[in-house]
Each structure stands twice: as structure tokens, then as C-alpha cells.
Amino acid sequence: MVAADAAAIDDNRFAITVPEREGFARSQISSIRRAVPTVLNSEMERGKLFLLVPVFTGTGAIFYFAAATEPRLSAILCGLTAVAGLHALAHARAMARLLLLLCIAIIAGMLCAKLETIRSSTRMLGSEITTRITGRIVAMAKDAKGGWRVTMDVISTTRPALRYGPDRVVVSARALPRNVKIGDGLSALVHLRPQSGPVRPGNYDFAFTITIGVLEPTASCWEGRTSSR
Secondary structure, three states: OOHHHHHHHHHHHHHOOHHHHHHHHHHHHHHHHHHHHHHHHHHHHHOOOHHHHHHHHHHHHHHHHOOOOOOOOHHHHHHHHHHHHHHHHOOHHHHHHHHHHHHHHHHHHHHHHHHHHHHHHHOOOOEEEEEEEEEEEEEEEEEOOOEEEEEEEEEEEOOOOOOOOOEEEEEEEEEOOOOOOOOOOOEEEEEEEEOEEEEEEEOOOOOHHOOOOOOEEEEEEEEEEEEEE
16 A cells, blocks of 8 residues: 555656646747747848748739639739838838748739739630530540540631630530541530539639639530531
8 A cells, every 4th residue: 555655656746737738838839939030040041031932922822713702903913012112111120021021922922823814814604505616626535435525626606606615625425427537627516514613612623724724615516416627
């Protein structure tokens, strides 16, 4: 019994109380706060700070495309001008200048994303529609069911003529004219479908990949309405 009590006393000597844990956590947080400016100053003196610029610029592009609504160009330019002015005024505070510089990189990334969106100016289908398209075959491949998937550069659309039609489509067809090959012209009555957005929040957004030119709208070709040219 005495030996058991002695062992319990020895174990209690190494036990850490809640106040001691809180004090240890506060000391660690304080040491990190003191170390961060020192490390940043060291990196600045070594000239390695520019390595953070592309990281924060990419972060700004992510913020732009992840926004619920598309940010306006005027708002981005105003924000960039305001932060750049604050950076110029904060010449006496190194840490403030550093944070403002990183903010400038983030807003610059958003500006680059906006300019790329304006430059691409992708034409999108507003809804499903059936039309006759004439185009040039760019690629063709057989699917698992024996049908064809044909990528076409659209030359024209008729009945009805699409004012904002796509430049390239991927057509699924059960059969193609004999001896048709890549580079040939093709006319077909197709049912165009725009790519859908994410089914659930966080799922893959096929509609977004069209806006940046990664995917093309899909179409189903009505059997017996194709002719090579």
C-alpha cells in the first residue's frame, strides 16, 4: 500500500496542470510572433521575398474565379490604386509595407484573371437548341458503343442561325458518311447542349472549363442527317 502511494506521488510530480498548459501555449504563441518579423526581415535581406509574389498572385486569381459574382474591372482597379497609395505612404513601417505589397500581388492576380476573361470572350450557349451546322472535322474517335465522337470547327449554322454559336463542338453520332476523314467538311442536324455546372457545391464545374477554352459544347447528331462536303 505504501509502495502504491509512493508511485502515485511520483506520477503526480510529472503531471501538468491546466494553468501550466495555458502558460506554455501563450509562451509558444509569443515566441512565434517575435520570430515571424525576424524571419521576414532575414528573407528580405537575402532577396528571397519575390518568391512570394507569384504565390499571392495566383491566390488572387483563385479568389476571382471562386467569387459568387464576377468582380467588376472598375472595382479591381480602384482597390489596386488604393492599396498602392497606402503602400507608398507606409514608407516608415516595414511590416505594413510588406503586408500591403502582398495585398497588391493578390489584387494584381485578380486583375490578370479579369483581363484573361475579357480576352477569351468565350461565346456560350444559353440553352439547348437544335440547328444544322456546317464545319470542318478536327478529330474523330469511336466510342465504346460503336458510335463516333467528332470534334468540329463550326463554319456556319442554319435553321436557325445562331448569333452567339460556339466556334467548336463535340458531336456524338451513331454513324458517319463513308470515307469521311479528318479535314473533311461535314454538315449535320444536331442538338446542341451547353455543359452543365456543378451538380453539388464543390463538384467539378464543366461550364467553367468552357469559358477558359478547355472543353467544347457537346451535341447529339440526328441519324440520317449527315453529309460530307
